[in-house]
Amino acid sequence: MANGNDLRAKWNQGQATFGLWAGIDSSLTAELAAAAGFDYVCVDLQHGMSDERTMVAMFHAIAGAGSVPLARLAWNEPWLIMRALDLGAGGVIVPLVGSGDEARRAVEACKYPPHGNRSYGPVRAQYVVGSSAPSDLADSVVCFAMIETRDGIDRLGEIAATPGLDGLYIGPADLALALGRTPGAGGEALEEAIDRVRETCDEHDLIAGMHCDRGATAQAFATRGFKLITVGVDSSLLKSTLARELAAARDEAHVAGAEAAL
Secondary structure, eight states, X not given: OOOHHHHHHHHHTTOOEEEEXXXXXXXXXXXXXXXXXXXXXXEESSSSSOOHHHHHHHHHHHHHTTOEEEEEOSSSOHHHHHHHHHTTOSEEXXXXXXXXXXXXXXXXXXXXXXXXXXXXXXXXXXXXXXXXXXXHHHHXXXXXXXXXXXXXXXXXXXXXXXXXXXXXXEOHHHHHHHTTOOTTOOOHHXXXXXXXXXXXXXXXXXXXXXXXXXXXXXXXXXXXXXXXXXXXXXXXXXXXXXXXXXXXXXXXXXXXXXHHTO
16 A cells, blocks of 8 residues: 655655645545545645544545555644554654754654654554564655744754654745745745755755645746645635636626527
């Protein structure tokens, strides 16, 4: 079944990986996203609707359709990380990381002793990975620290130097707020921070990740060297698609009505 090593294989070949952020608590929508060809589907446990039970059902659907299931946790708590991994996550994206100590806390929850403090109990992970060996279980997951605070930017170097960390993932909405900007408004300070994250990833041989809101934006970040790129959030994409198609239908109905009146 798909796990973090599938993403690493593509990164090692220089490929960007594209994913969907799953805020809807549905195994069906997660499965549809995976079947559409997304490299990963990330279950959002911070702002999304899922709980642990729906998360596991979504992991089943995502991996079964050929994508890597990831989890964005609610907080940087070791037990939350360990639970997500034991239940089949191919990796974790940890929010609001603001220091090297916080990054190390996240990584150690992904690794078994002597490299970390993960407790052994791979309930589903052993079947997802195909092995119950601690080294195989630990090596099959990816760990990303989210950079979305002022502390995260100020301590970027020490975060990036954390052994075992796979990459840095930018949360642009919270990062914009931290820089005194309105989410979605952009601005020079935000662009400079984004460039700093990517450059720091290059310096430390890490994967640069970015959260986007549409395909064109995701493609633009791929050309800038980002490799873990979320194309959008399922609920937002669904809403915009529904609104677009309804607008098209009403326009066509209006035209047809006008022609019939001639």
